[in-house]
Amino acid sequence: MCGIAGLFHLGTPKPVDPARVVLMTDALAHRGPDGSGVWTAQGVGLGHRRLSIIDLGGGAQPMLSADEQVVVVFNGEIYNFADVRRELQATGAQFRTDSDTEVLIHGWRVWGPDLLPRLNGMFAFALFDVARQMLFLARDRLGVKPLHYVALADGSIAFASELKGLLANPAVRRELNPQAIEDFFAFGYVPDDTCWIEGVQKLPAASFLLLERGKPLPAPRVWWDVDFTQRAKGTVADLEAEMRDRLRAAVTSRMVADVPLGAFLSGGVDSSSVVAFMAEASSHPVQTCAIGFDSAAHDETRYAAEIAKRFACDHRSRIVASDDYAAADTVARMFDEPFADASALATWRVSQLARETVTVALSGDGADEIFAGYRRYKFQHTEERVRSIVPQGWREPVFGSLARAYPKADWAPQMFRAKSTFAALALGGGEAYARAVGVTPFEERAGLFSDSFKRSLQGHRAEDRYVAAMQNAPARDPLDRAQYADLKIWLPGDILTKVDRTSMAVSLEAREPLLDHRLVEFAATLPVSMRLRGGEGKWLMKRTMRGTLPDDILYRRKMGFVTPVSAWFRGPLAGEARRLAGLADTGWFERTTLERVAEDHIAGKRDHGRLLWQLAMFEKALALL
Known part of the structure; x- marks a missing residue:
């Protein structure tokens, strides 16, 4: 596993200072403590930090082809590299290392972008073709390994495994993207289709960018997708x-x-x-x-x-x-975004x-x-059955009225929290599921954000990406659509x-x-x-897995990694909860709402633990910029 970074001039190939690339890779030293390297040529620079996993002695990067016409920096693992290697050797490719990285060099020469479907692995890599003056950026199918990129004012494209690698480059502006902030408060993370730094993009999972000298920055191209339209046959x-x-x-x-x-x-x-x-x-x-x-x-x-x-x-x-909770500051630094x-x-x-x-x-x-496996799939499946029976024209008046009348009972067992179920049944399936996977609902965000911040969103609403993903999913059933959206978002x-x-x-x-x-x-x-x-x-x-695993493992209630943030903000972090009202000084939040959220939570009137955690992590991320 490694960290990669680099620069590429789309237009006139200006010199690339190796020290600039080193700054970017040094910010990623934790991803690769075992070695580092930089390669530059006119108009391009590639940098690498290495965590040695395979071919400890021969897999140093940036890795060059024997004729130095192809250069690659690679983050990840190709699990079937031995099979791909044998296929390439059959075409005449001669390997100099036992590293999985080298299959990318020879694979590019034989197949070009069609190399990607042959790879079984997790990866993000950058490959430069010297003869064609072309930079190829690619990411694995599910998005296991990250890759960020940004267009700079001098006409170059900078890329790095993590945002901190880009921010180490002084040419990257640190202006915040309000739409990504809306997304964060909706979901608790900044989705892969955006970044909280304006102008920075994340290469989508299962996509590649082919950058060619003298041509404008292209849109990413999708090279794989998961298809829910087919059904397996068999007993x-x-x-x-x-x-x-x-x-x-x-x-x-x-x-x-x-x-x-x-x-x-x-x-x-x-x-x-x-x-x-x-x-x-x-x-x-x-x-x-x-x-x-x-x-x-x-x-x-x-x-x-x-x-x-x-x-x-x-x-x-x-x-x-x-x-x-004392470790929260350390964890916040790992993510760059809230x-x-x-x-x-x-x-x-x-x-x-x-x-x-x-x-x-x-x-x-x-x-x-x-x-x-998530419980929300069970609820979605059941709700969709009801939606298929009760016409839309009846659902909103009936279930919407029940949702408004039913008391909110955060303290009650799950089976008695009918308010959210009624509210979901009043909506369409995509809209309801978008809310189910969210943290802070749209109505609460409306009270949380200031009027000026809401205007800056220009109509953007975080949940719309879920609704669109489910509508456009290659799927046959509402469960397919929910799973597809989760795999993408x-x-x-x-x-x-x-x-x-x-x-x-x-x-x-x-x-x-x-x-x-x-x-x-x-x-x-x-x-x-x-x-x-x-x-x-x-x-x-x-x-x-029956017989291999005992029933008390297979069928017990799922717990997951739970961190007791609600208890923290009613106890040792109560003062921190109140102090978060200071975020109103940014001009993005309503102070009275922040104060009420903290006091209601501390008093036990409402459970705002997750929202308070969002606010706390947002504040910590801001402090790191």
Whole structure:
């Protein structure tokens, strides 16, 4: 795993100062502590920071072809590089290293952009073709690895793995994008289709940019998509067998490394499944690690220990204090943009623990998105059945009235919180799901933001991207549409960003076998009843793992990495909650609303813990600019 950065002049090829590229790569040193390199020519400069994983001695970058006509900097891993290498050797390609990076050089020469569909991996890379004066930027299918870019005033394009790499370049302006701020308060993260720094873009997942000298900056081109329109045929037994084969292949393909390798183990279905297949394939005990909390309601370490014992793992766990909020400043610095998924704290802590003994760790991320594991999918599925029966003209008057009349009961058990269900049924499916995945609803944001800030949004509304994604999804069923939107928006913007930044902050490579594109494509063809049945998500995956994993792991209620932010803001961080009213000084927020949010939460009248966490992380991100 690595960090990459560079500059390319689209117009007249002006000299590139290597020191400018070094500034950008130095800001990414945490992504690659094992080495660094810079290559420059007239009008172009490529920089790299290396975390050595494969071919420790021969994989230095920037890597040049033998004739020095192709240069590449690469962040990620190509899991099938040996197969691609053999295919290229059959065409006459001669390799000088055992690195997966070199297949990009030879693959470009043989296939050009058509190289990408042949790759199974997580990657973001920049490749410069000297003869054609062309820079090729590409990103993996699901967006596991990040890549940011920006057009500068001098006609050049700057790119970097993380925003901090771009901001190290003094030519990058630090003007904030109000629409991205709206997006952050809607979802708790800045989605992948925008950036909170005006002008900066993130190359979308499964896309590439082909920059040619003398031509304007093009739009990214999509090279892969997941298709939910097809349905797998076969018996449950057939699909179960195929599921097991695909799970096994996804895990074993990610066990190739020339450095110590282990796994995150929460004790949930997903990470336990990964560890089960790792143990099956390994001749040595799998090294696993788990983080727990000193609050019994949030601690899963006993389940992780159960799985570790079952598969004879070399297991370590560590308990983190529930008042670990002192680490929030450190975590905020990892993301560059405001990021309010509070589980980032726990993900960073488990990455720290893993890095003490391994350089690569496999995780269970992605299964909820591809196999419909989130509870919100169950609610969406049920609500869509009601919408299919009750005409739209009746739903708003009936359910809208009930939603307005029903009391808001944040304190009550989930089954008694009918207000949100009534409100959802009054809306269309896309609109309702956009709200379900959000943090701060549109109506609350309207009271939170000042009038001048709302005017600066020019009609932009964060939820519209979800509605559009679901409307345009290659899908047959409302569940397909919800999952597709999550794969395009939630997964790269929140989950994968969280894992990438927190693991890379400690120079750990995290791999997500459950996001193997072959497994994703298979999951998208499963009939709805194979994903969601009887209110149980991940139905076929759990059935497949029966006997391998115990039932108390397969069918217990999902906990996840929960950070008790609501309790913090009623206790040790109550003063911090009140102090956040100072954000009104930016001119973007209503002071009276900020004050009321804090006081109502502290008094227990409302649960505003997530909104207060958003405000706190936004303030910390502002302070870093």
